[in-house]
Amino acid sequence: MLDFDQITDMTEDGAYFASDYPVNIYGLSEQSLTVEFGAVITEELLSLITEFNQLLWRNPFPGLITTIPAYCTLTVYFDPLTVLGSDLAGAYCFDKVSSYLKKLGETRRVHSNTAANQYVIPVCYGGSMGADIFTVSKANKLSEAEVVERHTSAQYTVYMIGFVPGFAYMGGMDASLATPRKAVPDAKIPAGSVGIAGMQTGIYPLETPGGWQIIGRTPLKMFDVNRLQPSLLKGGDIVSFKAIGFEEFNAYTER
Amino acid sequence: MSMKISIIKPGLLSTIQDMGRYHYLSQAVPVSGAMDQLAHRLANKAVGNDDHLATIEFTYADASFKAETDVLLAYSGDGAFLVYNDQVMPAEKPLFFPAGVTLKLINNPMGVRTYLSIAGGWEVPDVMESKSTYLTAGFGGFEGRALRKGDVLDNNDSLAKVSKEILNELIYRGLNYPNWRISRESLLPEKRNTIRVVLANEISWFDATSIISFLTHTYTIDIRSNRMGYHLNGKALVRRIKKELLSTAVTPGVIQVTGSGELVILMADCQTTGGYPRIAHVASVDLPLCAQLKPGDEIRFSEISRDEAEELYLERERDLSLITTAISLKYIKI
Numbered sequence: 001m002l003d004f005d006q007i008t009d010m011t012e013d014g015a016y017f018a019s020d021y022p023v024n025i026y027g028l029s030e031q032s033l034t035v036e037f038g039a040v041i042t043e044e045l046l047s048l049i050t051e052f053n054q055l056l057w058r059n060p061f062p063g064l065i066t067t068i069p070a071y072c073t074l075t076v077y078f079d080p081l082t083v084l085g086s087d088l089a090g091a092y093c094f095d096k097v098s099s100y101l102k103k104l105g106e107t108r109r110v111h112s113n114t115a116a117n118q119y120v121i122p123v124c125y126g127g128s129m130g131a132d133i134f135t136v137s138k139a140n141k142l143s144e145a146e147v148v149e150r151h152t153s154a155q156y157t158v159y160m161i162g163f164v165p166g167f168a169y170m171g172g173m174d175a176s177l178a179t180p181r182k183a184v185p186d187a188k189i190p191a192g193s194v195g196i197a198g199m200q201t202g203i204y205p206l207e208t209p210g211g212w213q214i215i216g217r218t219p220l221k222m223f224d225v226n227r228l229q230p231s232l233l234k235g236g237d238i239v240s241f242k243a244i245g246f247e248e249f250n251a252y253t254e255r
Numbered sequence: 256m257s258m259k260i261s262i263i264k265p266g267l268l269s270t271i272q273d274m275g276r277y278h279y280l281s282q283a284v285p286v287s288g289a290m291d292q293l294a295h296r297l298a299n300k301a302v303g304n305d306d307h308l309a310t311i312e313f314t315y316a317d318a319s320f321k322a323e324t325d326v327l328l329a330y331s332g333d334g335a336f337l338v339y340n341d342q343v344m345p346a347e348k349p350l351f352f353p354a355g356v357t358l359k360l361i362n363n364p365m366g367v368r369t370y371l372s373i374a375g376g377w378e379v380p381d382v383m384e385s386k387s388t389y390l391t392a393g394f395g396g397f398e399g400r401a402l403r404k405g406d407v408l409d410n411n412d413s414l415a416k417v418s419k420e421i422l423n424e425l426i427y428r429g430l431n432y433p434n435w436r437i438s439r440e441s442l443l444p445e446k447r448n449t450i451r452v453v454l455a456n457e458i459s460w461f462d463a464t465s466i467i468s469f470l471t472h473t474y475t476i477d478i479r480s481n482r483m484g485y486h487l488n489g490k491a492l493v494r495r496i497k498k499e500l501l502s503t504a505v506t507p508g509v510i511q512v513t514g515s516g517e518l519v520i521l522m523a524d525c526q527t528t529g530g531y532p533r534i535a536h537v538a539s540v541d542l543p544l545c546a547q548l549k550p551g552d553e554i555r556f557s558e559i560s561r562d563e564a565e566e567l568y569l570e571r572e573r574d575l576s577l578i579t580t581a582i583s584l585k586y587i588k589i
Binding site: 024026027028029030031032034036039041065066067068069070071072073075077080081084092093094160161162163164165166167169206208223225229230231234235 | 277278279280281282283284285382383391392394453455456501502503504505506507508509526527528536538539561562564565568569572
């Protein structure tokens with residue numbers, strides 16, 4: 001019998017590896033494998049993956065290095081030599097780690113009672129900081145003020161961090177703001193730029209090339225190597241935006 | 256013992272790298288690290304270092320540097336030969352040079368990348384638990400950037416016991432090296448242009464003919480190839496299932512297929528997540544071969560099973576640990 005550190009909070013829920021979706025585990029490399037929990041982006045899947053990830057870190061197997069949550073998957077990195085030397089069931093590392101994850105996945109699901117982190121991101125909209133707000137307003141037949149109003153009144157959920165360090169994939173944007181990407185990407189988009197691409201909105205943490213329609217800029221450092229958690233956001237966080245003026249933007253950056 | 260070199264000519268792209276940055280992948284910080292992990296580790300082993308210490312990764316040749324102090328160095332890789340006084344220095348062997356000498360890297364047509372180690376490892380600050388340089392975001396390594404003319408690089412002067420013993424044996428007023436060397440060739444397969452791969456999760460998304468093409472045709476490394484990944488020229492692959500892959504984790508060695516059916520091998524600085532279907536991943540023992548590929552090189556893929564890839568990985572690790580043991584036994588009396 002495995003003795004997992006379960007919280008004895010009684011719930012009516014089933015296991016993490018639910019029977020309605022056959023959880024698929026596949027090798028990604030000799031040091032990593034991926035657990036696929038579903039095939040559609042939903043907030044429910046996000047919390048399942050977040051909770052399973054937390055359960056795994058409360059009950060790590062020998063050789064666990066790191067995990068990467070994504071929309072429908074959790075990827076687990078391990079040290080093959082340590083895994084092989086462990087008494088986990090199976091002949092190969094892949095079998096040993098997947099058998100462990102399956103057993104963990106078959107335990108009864110416990111909802112984490114830790115509330116999601118909520119962030120209010122100040123953004124200076126339009127002008128030189130968000131020149132493409134014009135394109136977004138024209139494409140959606142809205143005034144620039146309405147674009148700002150709709151962008152700041154929605155609540156966004158961070159699904160995953162990917163693309164470049166600290167870049168958050170967020171869901172929850174008002175559909176009336178959807179605007180196609182630029183046909184020709186900009187060579188340089190300043191760090192902190194807030195953009196729209198199709199149904200997505202996001203913040204560029206670093207100065208990179210990019211094709212998103214830039215509607216504003218935040219003075220916050222979305223990625224800072226000097227912080228304990230360099231990426232400001234992580235999967236599961238709740239985000240909203242607040243409009244600030246140019247002076248306030250400058251006051252932030254001088255701080 | 257503290258050691259120092261100064262860069263006279265940095266070459267095309269020279270960065271500090273180690274075995275990579277694994278603990279921040281969920282924040283989309285790439286693995287980075289030495290592209291050719293084998294050459295990196297052998298260069299370290301030759302001077303008695305732990306494998307994880309930082310080396311300099313040189314891209315091609317045309318670089319030179321000066322030993323500002325006595326130095327104990329080693330190099331490994333296929334991008335360049337280390338030259339002193341017009342003589343090619345032996346690779347995978349500790350090399351002692353007295354203060355003041357100038358060393359050059361001259362072209363080796365075999366490959367791309369060469370690793371230079373120093374006893375104690377190159378000393379730069381740890382950023383997110385690694386000394387690897389990630390140029391796109393400008394962090395890690397030497398001030399987050401490629402080396403430039405005039406840069407002065409120090410070692411970490413607390414040497415391992417083996418490094419101290421090697422140094423004691425070789426310290427001299429001129430160039431000196433021992434008669435032993437590590438045999439890198441014995442660790443590498445004979446056919447360096449055949450890359451072993453394990454088929455990936457989305458394999459069934461591809462048309463059967465395309466899978467056969469992938470495993471039988473020759474692919475050529477495109478000019479669009481760097482530390483992030485290599486684009487390949489060759490027969491485009493056709494998809495049977497055209498659905499979209501929701502972005503999920505990828506790792507160096509993964510072979511993605513773009514919308515136009517083009518193959519891309521992801522390398523050390525690749526993004527942590529990707530949305531292109533994957534046809535295979537390169538067996539980790541063959542990633543060092545990929546690190547030495549240059550535009551125009553032709554490769555073929557040969558399929559092995561996931562279990563075989565793991566056996567090869569374990570065999571390689573055993574061989575590498577035997578090398579470490581052999582060097583320690585040579586210098587440390589029990």
